[in-house]
Amino acid sequence: xxxxxxxxxxxxxxxxxxxxxxxxxxxxxxxxxxxxxxxxxxxxxxxxxxxxxxxxxxxxxxxxxxxxxxxxxxxxxxxxxxxxxxxxxxxxxxxxxxxxxxxxxxxxxxxxxxxxxxxxxxxxxxxxxxxxxxxxxxxxxxxxxxxxxxxxxxxxxxxxxxxxxxxxxxxxxxxxxxxxxxxxxxxxxxxxxxxxxxxxxxxxxxxxxxxxxx
Amino acid sequence: xxxxxxxxxxxxxxxxxxxxxxxxxxxxxxxxxxxxxxxxxxxxxxxxxxxxxxxxxxxxxxxxxxxxxxxxxxxxxxxxxxxxxxxxxxxxxxxxxxxxxxxxxxxxxxxxxxxxxxxxxxxxxxxxxxxxxxxxxxxxxxxxxxxxxxxxxxxxxxxxxxxxxxxxxxxxxxxxxxxxxxxxxxxxxxxxxxxxxxxxxxxxxxxxxxxxxx
Numbered sequence: 001x002x003x004x005x006x007x008x009x010x011x012x013x014x015x016x017x018x019x020x021x022x023x024x025x026x027x028x029x030x031x032x033x034x035x036x037x038x039x040x041x042x043x044x045x046x047x048x049x050x051x052x053x054x055x056x057x058x059x060x061x062x063x064x065x066x067x068x069x070x071x072x073x074x075x076x077x078x079x080x081x082x083x084x085x086x087x088x089x090x091x092x093x094x095x096x097x098x099x100x101x102x103x104x105x106x107x108x109x110x111x112x113x114x115x116x117x118x119x120x121x122x123x124x125x126x127x128x129x130x131x132x133x134x135x136x137x138x139x140x141x142x143x144x145x146x147x148x149x150x151x152x153x154x155x156x157x158x159x160x161x162x163x164x165x166x167x168x169x170x171x172x173x174x175x176x177x178x179x180x181x182x183x184x185x186x187x188x189x190x191x192x193x194x195x196x197x198x199x200x201x202x203x204x205x206x207x208x209x210x211x212x213x214x
Numbered sequence: 215x216x217x218x219x220x221x222x223x224x225x226x227x228x229x230x231x232x233x234x235x236x237x238x239x240x241x242x243x244x245x246x247x248x249x250x251x252x253x254x255x256x257x258x259x260x261x262x263x264x265x266x267x268x269x270x271x272x273x274x275x276x277x278x279x280x281x282x283x284x285x286x287x288x289x290x291x292x293x294x295x296x297x298x299x300x301x302x303x304x305x306x307x308x309x310x311x312x313x314x315x316x317x318x319x320x321x322x323x324x325x326x327x328x329x330x331x332x333x334x335x336x337x338x339x340x341x342x343x344x345x346x347x348x349x350x351x352x353x354x355x356x357x358x359x360x361x362x363x364x365x366x367x368x369x370x371x372x373x374x375x376x377x378x379x380x381x382x383x384x385x386x387x388x389x390x391x392x393x394x395x396x397x398x399x400x401x402x403x404x405x406x407x408x409x410x411x412x413x414x415x416x417x418x419x420x421x422x423x424x425x426x427x428x
Binding site: 041057094 | 270271274
């Protein structure tokens with residue numbers, strides 16, 4: 001699904017590693033039977049298919065890509081650093097990402113003062129953890145690409161909160177600027193107008209998964 | 215928390231690997247401030263503390279134990295097998311475990327016919343994947359211990375559904391018998407009466423985390 005942040009995680013890996021592939025988009029509200037029966041019983045995207053093998057769950061997909069195409073490996077090779085990144089991703093999941101859809105809905109009405117505080121609290125944990133230009137060090141790594149899809153979307157939320165500002169999260173703001181310059185990020189980038197069209201349809205309860213297509 | 219299935223995952227690893235440790239239980243509805251500030255910002259158990267380092271998220275905790283105490287390693291060393299186990303755990307999370315608390319509540323009223331079908335559908339995926347005595351092969355491994363806490367609880371649900379029966383899931387039923395014989399499972403086992411006491415208090419909206427103590 002073109003607007004799915006989880007699928008984007010894997011598209012970013014594919015682009016950063018330069019792996020040739022074919023993309024098949026599915027309609028998430030009307031999932032094709034072949035998808036549920038043959039690809040992923042849980043019904044979620046992304047799914048990678050290679051030589052008849054199915055790999056699902058965005059994080060597993062990305063680890064799989066680093067395993068199957070070990071050149072330009074994005075996943076930390078040091079197991080302790082890998083665990084640190086997994087824990088940080090879990091903090092993000094539970095303290096930031098979990099508020100994302102409420103945030104999107106609230107952005108339609110402009111009233112997200114209560115959400116904003118929770119959001120900001122979670123973001124501060126990431127801000128503190130970002131001690132180098134990227135979460136992966138001097139170059140973007142797995143955690144950078146796995147976090148990015150939400151940050152790309154944050155920046156398109158209308159009247160978005162102060163919590164995401166340079167004043168509150170200077171390191172994250174600079175990291176976002178750096179990320180926007182990455183060729184993989186550019187290759188997978190979705191323009192603001194398309195997100196906006198999708199978000200409006202999503203908030204109205206009838207997501208337009210084909211927004212912007214022909 | 216003594217009744218938390220996620221904390222039990224890590225207790226099982228500690229027992230299976232024979233690692234000396236001290237356990238501190240916390241009240242999940244009235245979390246101590248020191249826990250949230252110093253141990254895990256997300257506020258969940260388990261948390262491992264070693265030499266001042268904090269590790270949280272049950273799966274990360276268990277991988278950490280295998281890393282810090284490499285003898286009798288439970289996590290698959292083959293990255294592809296490890297990914298297969300992660301995907302299977304995700305199928306379990308989303309197709310079985312996600313219904314667990316609704317199931318518990320329904321068990322109080324005896325009406326879980328609709329849930330039972332969903333539950334059974336997810337269990338069939340595990341049944342199919344269990345081609346050896348244990349998910350880890352001839353001996354229990356990471357996936358066996360990471361799944362077990364829910365199966366221990368399933369067997370204590372009153373009037374539990376046919377979906378969990380030997381007739382429907384013969385391999386899983388035999389696996390459960392084998393798991394019950396494992397020293398680590400015995401060491402962390404909670405008797406039916408205690409679960410029952412806890413489940414009743416949980417369903418009534420006032421979980422008794424100290425059930426059976428003092």
